[in-house]
Amino acid sequence: EDQVTQSPEALRLQEGESSSLNCSYTVSGLRGLFWYRQDPGKGPEFLFTLYSAGEEKEKERLKATLTKKESFLHITAPKPEDSATYLCAVQVGQGAQKLVFGQGTRLTINP
Amino acid sequence: NAGVTQTPKFRILKIGQSMTLQCAQDMNHNYMYWYRQDPGMGLKLIYYSVGAGITDKGEVPNGYNVSRSTTEDFPLRLELAAPSQTSVYFCASSYSTSRGNEQFFGPGTRLTVL
Numbered sequence: 259e260d261q262v263t264q265s266p267e268a269l270r271l272q273e274g275e276s277s278s279l280n281c282s283y284t285v286s287g288l289r290g291l292f293w294y295r296q297d298p299g300k301g302p303e304f305l306f307t308l309y310s311a312g313e314e315k316e317k318e319r320l321k322a323t324l325t326k327k328e329s330f331l332h333i334t335a336p337k338p339e340d341s342a343t344y345l346c347a348v349q350v351g352q353g354a355q356k357l358v359f360g361q362g363t364r365l366t367i368n369p
Numbered sequence: 370n371a372g373v374t375q376t377p378k379f380r381i382l383k384i385g386q387s388m389t390l391q392c393a394q395d396m397n398h399n400y401m402y403w404y405r406q407d408p409g410m411g412l413k414l415i416y417y418s419v420g421a422g423i424t425d426k427g428e429v430p431n432g433y434n435v436s437r438s439t440t441e442d443f444p445l446r447l448e449l450a451a452p453s454q455t456s457v458y459f460c461a462s463s464y465s466t467s468r469g470n471e472q473f474f475g476p477g478t479r480l481t482v483l
Contacts, residue, residue: 301474304472355472356417359411362410362411
């Protein structure tokens with residue numbers, strides 16, 4: 259069974275304090291791993307797609323990396339506006355982009 | 370472009386009532402999806418569509434029905450609402466591709482069944 263597990267469930271940091279979020283997955287053939295950001299009361303917003311082990315992508319203070327079993331979302335010198343829930347998802351199956359989501363990591367950045 | 374729009378934003382149903390959640394997109398995407406998100410959980414796929422007239426079940430389809438008569442619209446029907454269907458429902462769309470195009474999400478519909 260395809261499964262995605264994110265850790266920690268919640269993380270509280272001080273502004274400027276760098277850290278990493280983890281996404282572990284077990285799927286029968288990874289076709290893509292996605293990171294989304296979700297603000298309270300809103301729909302998820304796309305951040306990154308990673309396809310193969312060793313791949314990295316960056317956007318402002320965020321960097322996503324991928325290995326054969328897990329992905330990390332590194333947050334460097336975060337600001338309060340980076341506070342959100344970060345969701346990881348893996349693409350399964352052929353054709354339509356069916357995603358299996360993890361439960362998310364709720365990140366709070368204190369000023 | 371309005372992107373993906375959903376109506377209503379909030380709804381309270383009594384057990385056994387029925388309703389339709391509306392979803393529309395103006396990006397000419399072929400693929401559309403319905404998810405539900407329970408508190409503290411990730412999203413679970415209910416149904417998806419690869420084009421007008423074509424729909425298929427996702428991970429949690431029981432108690433729901435969908436139709437796709439146009440490229441733009443993908444309504445989700447709840448028959449005989451149950452408390453277990455209390456959740457936030459998100460509609461999404463994406464380009465036709467076998468690999469990696471982002472899904473664009475709507476703002477969600479918060480449904481409570483009492």
